[in-house]
Amino acid sequence: MAGLFSPGLFAGKVALVTGGGTGIGRAIAGQLVELGAAVTVAARRPEPLRQTAAELTAAGPGRCHHLQADIRREQDVLRMVETVLERDGALHLLVNNGGGQFVSPAADISRNGWRAVIETNLTGTFTVCQTAHRLHMRQHGGAVVNIIADMFRGFPLMAHTGASRAAVENLTRTLAVEWAHDGVRVNAVAPGVIYSASAAANYADGLLEQCAGELPARRCGTTHEVAAAVCFLLSPGASYVSGATLRVDGAASLYARQLHRVPAHDRLPPYRGRAGPTGRAEPAAGSGRSRDREW
Numbered sequence: 001m002a003g004l005f006s007p008g009l010f011a012g013k014v015a016l017v018t019g020g021g022t023g024i025g026r027a028i029a030g031q032l033v034e035l036g037a038a039v040t041v042a043a044r045r046p047e048p049l050r051q052t053a054a055e056l057t058a059a060g061p062g063r064c065h066h067l068q069a070d071i072r073r074e075q076d077v078l079r080m081v082e083t084v085l086e087r088d089g090a091l092h093l094l095v096n097n098g099g100g101q102f103v104s105p106a107a108d109i110s111r112n113g114w115r116a117v118i119e120t121n122l123t124g125t126f127t128v129c130q131t132a133h134r135l136h137m138r139q140h141g142g143a144v145v146n147i148i149a150d151m152f153r154g155f156p157l158m159a160h161t162g163a164s165r166a167a168v169e170n171l172t173r174t175l176a177v178e179w180a181h182d183g184v185r186v187n188a189v190a191p192g193v194i195y196s197a198s199a200a201a202n203y204a205d206g207l208l209e210q211c212a213g214e215l216p217a218r219r220c221g222t223t224h225e226v227a228a229a230v231c232f233l234l235s236p237g238a239s240y241v242s243g244a245t246l247r248v249d250g251a252a253s254l255y256a257r258q259l260h261r262v263p264a265h266d267r268l269p270p271y272r273g274r275a276g277p278t279g280r281a282e283p284a285a286g287s288g289r290s291r292d293r294e295w
C-alpha cells in the first residue's frame with residue numbers, strides 16, 4: 001500500500017526515538033526510515049533495539065542506528081544525544097516515546113514504584129528534551145513530539161502515569177512557548193488503547209480485547225496509526241502547530257469507559273447546610289455508615 005506521506009519527506013533529517021525498539025516507537029522509527037530519515041532508536045534492552053535497527057535499515061531508504069540508554073540516567077541521556085550528534089551531525093526530530101507504568105490502585109503504589117514511573121515518563125522526557133535543546137536545537141531548531149496517554153479524566157488504577165503524562169502535556173505547552181524563538185516546535189500525541197505486544201502482555205487475560213469492544217471505534221488503535229500522527233507533527237505540514245496535543249484514540253477519551261468501575265456505595269453524603277426548611281438540622285440520607293462519614 002502506498003504511504004500517506006511523500007517519499008523522501010524526511011530525507012536528510014536526523015531523528016531520535018526513545019523506546020524505539022518495540023511497539024509504537026518501532027512503528028514511528030519505521031515510518032521515519034521509510035520517509036528517508038537517519039533514525040536512532042534508544043532504550044534499555046539491547047536485543048529489540050538491534051533487531052529493529054537491522055530490519056529498518058534493510059527496508060530503507062533511510063537508515064536506523066541503535067544505542068542503549070536509560071532515560072532515567074542523566075549520563076545515558078547525555079551520551080545518547082552526543083552520540084547522535086557526533087555520528088549524524090544534527091538532531092532535527094525528537095520523539096519521546098520511552099515510558100511505562102503498571103496497573104495498581106493508587107493506595108497500593110509503593111514509593112519506589114511511584115518514583116520509577118515519574119522518573120521515566122516525566123523526568124526522563126524532560127531530560128531528553130532539555131539535552132537535545134541545549135546541545136543542538138537551541139541553535140538549529142527542530143521538532144519534538146512527546147507521547148503521553150489518555151489521562152484527560154484522571155487515570156484510575158494508573159495514578160502515577162496519569163500524573164506524569166498530564167505533567168508532560170503541560171511541559172509540552174511550556175516548551176512550545178519558551179523554545180518558539182529557537183525554531184523548535186513541541187507537540188504531544190495521546191494514544192488511546194493501542195495494540196502493542198507490551199500492552200497485550202501488561203493488560204493480560206483478554207483485558208485489552210474486552211476494553212477494545214467497549215470503545216467508540218470498537219477496536220484498539222494500531223501502532224501505525226500513532227506513527228502517522230507523529231510523522232504529521234514532525235513534518236513541515238505542521239509548521240504552525242506547536243504546543244498541541246493530538247489524541248489518537250478513536251474518541252475514547254470522550255467516552256465513559258474506564259479501567260476502573262466505581263462500586264455501588266453511599267459514602268459521599270450531600271451537604272445540607274446547618275438547618276433544613278423546618279429550622280431543625282436535617283438527618284442525612286442513606287445508611288448510618290454514610291452519616292458517620294459526614295464532616
Ligand SMILES: CCCCCCC/C=C/C(=O)SCCNC(=O)CCNC(=O)[C@H](O)C(C)(C)COP(=O)(O)OP(=O)(O)OC[C@H]1O[C@@H](n2cnc3c(N)ncnc32)[C@H](O)[C@@H]1OP(=O)(O)O
Nearest residue numbers: 099100101102110112113116117193198199203207208211
Ligand atoms: C485495558 C485498558 C486500558 C489500557 C490503557 C493502556 C494505557 C497504556 C498502556 C501502555 O503504556 S503499555 C506499554 C508500556 N509498557 C510498559 O508499561 C512496560 C511495563 N512496565 C514496567 O516496565 C514497569 O512498570 C516500570 C515501573 C515502568 C519499569 O520500571 P523498572 O524496570 O525500574 O521497575 P522495577 O525496578 O522492576 O520496579 C520499580 C518499582 O516499581 C514497582 N512495580 C513494578 N511493576 C509493578 C507492578 N506490576 N505492580 C506493582 N508494583 C510494581 C516495583 O515493585 C518497584 O517498587 P518496590 O518493590 O521497590 O517498592
Ligand SMILES: NC(=O)C1=CN([C@@H]2O[C@H](COP(=O)(O)OP(=O)(O)OC[C@H]3O[C@@H](n4cnc5c(N)ncnc54)[C@H](OP(=O)(O)O)[C@@H]3O)[C@@H](O)[C@H]2O)C=CC1
Nearest residue numbers: 019022023024043044045070071098099149194196198199
Ligand atoms: N499501547 C498503548 O495502549 C499506550 C501506550 N502509551 C505509551 O506509549 C509508549 C510506547 O508504548 P508501547 O509501544 O505500547 O509499549 P512498549 O513497552 O513496547 O514501549 C515502551 C518503550 O519504552 C522503553 N523504555 C521504558 N523505560 C525506558 C527507560 N527508562 N529508558 C529508555 N527507554 C525506556 C522500552 O524499552 P526498554 O524496556 O528496553 O527500555 C520500550 O521500548 C509508552 O510510553 C507507553 O506508556 C500510552 C498510551 C497507550
